[in-house]
Amino acid sequence: MTAAKAKIVIGCTIILAIVLTAIFAPLVAPHDPYQQQVILRLKPPFWMTGGSLRFPLGTDSYGRDILSRLIFGSRLSILVGVASVVLSMLIGTTAGVLAGYVGGKTEEVIMRTVDAQTAFPDVLLAILFVAALGGSFLNLIVVLGISGWMVYARIMFGLTRSLRERPFVEAAVSFGGRSGYIMLRHILPQLVPVLTVVATLQVGQMILQEAALSFLGLGVPPPAATWGNILAEGRDRLFLAPWIANSAGIAIVVLVLTINIFGNGLREWLDPKS
């Protein structure tokens, strides 16, 4: 119990700090993330020789301040993470509850689609999408949202099936409740705790996915400041200027890890057995 609370508090604090930084990026960032100063290119971070506190995390190959780019990049990462999770949660939960409650052919169609898409590589789907629609912020959300709904569908399907047999659901049916009413009023609210935990953990996953797609050049195209773009730009200079890729890498790891710690804490806290 205390361990769960500690995880929630630690996770919440760090996430809140990152989210606040993202919201107030223009106030927090020391420089314009897009301002190129070729003279000041490839400056190392302040703790290395040749570095200065003017560019705390150094500059990239165009002389842009990496810290500022990271701060502005967090906006996109968080926004894409949350928005795609909301999208996939909506699709997946609707599909899962329908499949679990209605059963029969509906179940077969939905769950076999889940199986089929799970067998299909996400990145390939993303390439297809971006090739067809072009890389943009909105397309990224759609791609990630559509590639992630199966998790929710599977979990909600299983839970709905067991909930459907619960006495209070049977009782509600016996009093004449229509299917839509039963699903919305009696089944959905019971799913909220699990949904919260899964969605939280998925936000981390989606941020990771966004970074991966941007790294492959399938995300929001450069020069946009995104963590994946910074990572991709740093790839070419990995030996000469490792701080570029490292800074973005560490930012991604810290945010995803924190979200996971928070999500796990939430799961333990919501688990009636602990």
Place this chain on the structure above:
Amino acid sequence: MTSARANIAEGQPADDRLLSVRDLKVTFLSRHGTAPAVKGVDFDLARGTVLAVVGESGCGKSATAMSLMHLLPRRSARIEGRMLLRGRDIGALPEREMNDVRGKQMAMIFQEPMTSLNPLLTIGYQLREPMRYHLGLGREATQRRAIELLEMVGIPAAEQIMRGYPHQLSGGMRQRVMIAIALSCDPDLLIADEPTTALDVTIQSQIIELLRQIQRRTGMSVIIITHDLGVVSEFADEVIVMYAGRIVESGSVDEVLEGPRHPYTRGLLASIPDIDDEGERLQTIPGNVPNPLSRISGCSFHPRCVRKTEQCEQAVPDLTAIDATSLRQVACFHPYLPAREL
């Protein structure tokens, strides 16, 4: 009770029947094969009559009730036969139309009052929702009627209770709420599936007394499923004894309880502990209810029966009338003699 009995003796005109079940069969489809849970059940229920269905666990009592309400999962239960409610075959109704029957024409209360209410919704919401849906009542009307209903089922401080959640109530109180919900739309038929099994003994008799009072006042018909023969004698007018998916004996409560003709009914009655028989060993029926997956030739009860003969092992006895003066029926080749002749 006497009037109901007179009713039976005179025979009811067809239009007095609220419910007619003909050759109801329920078969559960499982991975291990098909399991017939109900194997052809016929019965009639007159308006204002209380019918008790008794038998051990696994006799098909609940399956019969659940199939009447369309509550069995369609993918794993096959239901055959006719179920006429006010002359309309509800067995064949599509779900959409069934929603208008459930709760309005017939309502059900369940065995587990602790889990039959949604823990996340207020008592008030759960009580008012069926009235809003079936009767189209507005907020004020449902509120007023909900308070009346709660008072009728003996719940004090109704307004306060309505704002509360199920976990704040005891099992007996929750069953009272369930009864209130079931009665909210004035159903013609109330099906009570072992409504007192999960409750304390003192609460049990209160709930049965409450059901009896309400039944008298409203004149609705009740099917009560129970294995408590005390409940049967206190509450019911007619009784059906089921064994392994078939009716083995039926008739008025007085006749059946006072002079059981079927060996199974007799065994059930003998299994009730008697407070005067101090120190005597409680009688039981040897053996268990057969697994529905296994096939037994002849009368399903013969492996446990004290009166079995070769005939019982080969043929299934039909449910036949045995008295010219009553609707008493028994399915046995060797029934006991009427009580007065014993």
